[in-house]
Amino acid sequence: MALSRRRLLAIASLTVASSVANDSRGAGAPIKAIAFDGFPIFDPRPIFALAENLFPGRGAELSKVWRTKLFEYTWLRTMSGHYRDFLGVIDDALVFACRSLDIELTGVKRSALVEGYLGMTIWPDALPALSMLKDNGLRLAFLSNFSPAMLDANIRAAGLEGIFEFQLSTDAVRAYKPDPRAYQMGVDAFGLKREEVLFAAFAGWDASGAKLFGYPTFWVNRQKQPREQLDAVPDGEGLGMADLVHFLSS
Structure with missing residues (x-):
């Protein structure tokens, strides 16, 4: 064209x-x-910037694990036939990432990060x-x-x-x-x-x-x-x- x-x-x-x-x-x-x-x-970058603001010095590490686990979960849920909507998978991956890195995730911080995906x-x-x-x-x-x-x-x-x-x-x-x-x-x-x-x-x-x-x-x-x-x-x-x-x- x-x-x-x-x-x-x-x-x-x-x-x-x-x-x-x-x-x-x-x-x-x-x-x-x-x-x-x-x-x-x-553009998802402001969400990862927020992670750094909420967890100073740990945000980049958290974001990397979070992103990786997020897509791993989409593939695993598809292969296993246990679908969950993407915002739910985002939330699950965030919880896993914080637990794996021994980062305390309060309800307020959890909501702020997940809800960032609703207003990019x-x-x-x-x-x-x-x-x-x-x-x-x-x-x-x-x-x-x-x-x-x-x-x-x-x-x-x-x-x-x-x-x-x-x-x-x-x-x-x-x-x-x-x-x-x-x-x-x-x-x-x-x-x-x-x-x-x-x-x-x-x-x-x-x-x-x-x-x-x-x-x-x-x-x-x-x-x-x-x-x-x-x-x-x-x-x-x-x-x-x-x-x-x-x-x-x-």
Whole structure:
């Protein structure tokens, strides 16, 4: 899909540097829609900053264990057939992380950290890129582990009402990504072929999972992580949303 000269100039004004690392999409089917994970749009860093404020000198360590255990629990719950919504898993992982690090977690601090996931800010480059993509005719959706309540709350807090055609939560299929049932929601909602829906991932494992499912995939690699060794290379990769727009214009 060609972007106008004005749009291309607007891309250059975004605050992130373009660093597209790979484009193997070639002359495949045209992209008609984009399904986003939550975290290319919503910025979790203030939650981890809050952890440091609440537990001085321990916040970074706590956040690392918390994040790791959070996704371990989503995978274990999917494999074992014992689904729990994402906010509940966030809470469970926080309790585990504090216990494993011998950090005292009061009810007030627990609520503050978990509820941080209900009012996240958006990355500075997100809204300009989303506006460009939507203005150029692409259909947009969230395809996220976030519960419906999390999606609704964060979209309202960020002022993103009307941007996304669908808010697809894994609650609908009771299986977290990278389970194929989760990715299938995008195909079913848009009514398109897999190759017509680009998946925009935040985590490397999610980029691999979406690619293995059959989506053309762009990895918004804000954390500058190495690629997962899972026999699935994303079609495009960059540090932010400007790179995604550039990828689609090339």
